[in-house]
Amino acid sequence: MFKALIRASALLSLAIAAPLAAQAPAPVTAADLLRHIRPLASDEFQGRAPGTEGERRTTAYIVEQFQARGLQPAGENGTWFQSLRLATRRPETATLRWTGAQPGQLTGDNLVVTGREARETLADAPLVFAAHGARMPDRGIDQLAGANVRGAVVLILFEGPQVEGFPPIAERVRTVAAAGAAAVVVIVGDDVPWDQVRNVVRRGALRADDASVPRFSAIIPMAAAQRLITGAGGNMERLLNEQPGSSFRAVTLPGRVSIDATTSVTRTETNNVIGRLRGSGSTGENVTLLAHWDHLGLCRPEGAPDRICNGAVDNASGIAALIEIAGQLSRGDRPVRDVLFLATTAEEVGLVGAGWFADHPTVPLASIVAAINMDTIAIAPAGTPVAIMRSGVPGLDALVASTVAAAGRTLDPDDEAAALVQRQDGWALARRGVPALMVGGSFSNMQLLGRFLQNGRYHAPDDQADGQLVLDGAVEDTNLTVAIARRLADPAQYQRARPTSAGSAE
C-alpha cells in the first residue's frame, strides 16, 4: 500500500519536472466566469444594446480580455472590429393601390408598410403571388420560380408548413427581397391575431440595414389580401389550392400595384469583435468559436423601477465562456489550426451580426472547419446531459460524442434541442454550409430551459448577475468546449467533410 503510494508520488514529481510548455492549465471555474459576467451584466454596461455607450464599454472589455490572453486582432483592416449598420424603422403612413378587374386601395388598419427610406414610392409594379416565398434548393423547392419577381410586389403567406427546417418568415422575406422584389407583402392568415401582429410591427424594430432590406415590407390581413387578389384579376382559392407547395411556382396577376409609405428611420453602427489565436501549423484553416455580446439595453419605459435588461445569462455567460476558452487554448499545447473568437453583435434583432459575418467573412468560410456557438449557458446544474444542436455533420458527431464521454458526461438521448437551431447565431453560419453546432446542458432539458424562458427573467430586467445564476453546468460546458475545440483544431483528429452535392455548402 505505502509502496504503491511512494511509487505514485515519484511519478508525480517526474510529471512536474516535465517541460513547462506541455502543462495543461487548470480548468475554468465558476469564479472565472463570474469575473466576466459581473461587469458585462452590470448597470454600467446598460444592457449592451448595439450602437450605444453600452456597446462601447462591452466591446472594449472583450478586446482587453482577448488581448490579455494573447489573441491577435482579426477584424477589418487589422482591427478587432467588423462594423455593420443597423436601422430602427417605425412605419408611419401607407397606401397601396391596384389596377385590374376591380381597382381599389388598402390603407389604415388593414395595411402596415415599413419603407427602407423615410419616403418610398412605387408606381405601377407587377403583382406576384409566391405562396410562402420559400427557396430550398436541397429539397427542390423554389416558389419564386415561374414569375419575374424583380421590381415586383410579391405576396407571401406568413405561416409556413410545420416541416422541419422550413425557413421562418424573416428568412423568407429576405429571400424574396434578395431575388429583387421591390415590395414583400406578407399575408397574415386568420389563425393569427391580426391586431397583435399589427401592433408589434407598428412599434418598429432595430434590424440590419443592408441590401437585404426590401424597399417596402408590408403586412396585410387575409381579408384584405382576398380583396387585392380578386381586384387585381386573380383567384385566391385557385392560388392557394391549385399547386402543391413543394412544386409551387409563383404566379403573376393581371393588375399592377402602386405604394406610398412614410417611415421613421434611425441609423446606427455596431460591431462584431474578432480575435485570432494563431495555430502552431500553417493549415490555412480554423475553428471558430462564437457568442453574442449584445442584449436588449434599456428595455422598459422611462419611470420603470428597473429599465435595464442586463442579460447576465443571455448572453454575458456565453461571452465569459468565450474569453475563458481563449485563455485555456492560448496556454498549454498550442492548437494546430487557428482558433477564431467571434463575439457577435445584434443577435437579439435576428442573428444580424453573425449573418453579416457569414455574408462578409473576414476569413474564407471554407476555411472554417467547424464553428461552436455559446448562448445562454448559465442555467443548468452540474451533471446535466449534453445536447448537441445541429448534429448530423459527418465526422463531427463522433468526435463530440467521444469527447463528452471522456469528460465523464452523458449525451442527451432525445433531439428536442433541434427545434431551437434557427434561433441561435450558429445558424447564420450553418445556412452557408459551415459545420456549426452548440454543445451543452442548458438546452438538453427543456423543462429547465422553459423555466428560464418563462419565469420572467428571460429578456427582462431580472436577468442579472445575482444568486439565481447557475454556473456549475456552465463551467462543465466551458471545459467541454475547450476539449472539443482542441480536437477540432487538430487535423489528425478531424477534417471538414466535403459537400456531397453541389450547392449544399460553400
Ligand SMILES: [Zn+2]
Ligand atoms: Zn436573447
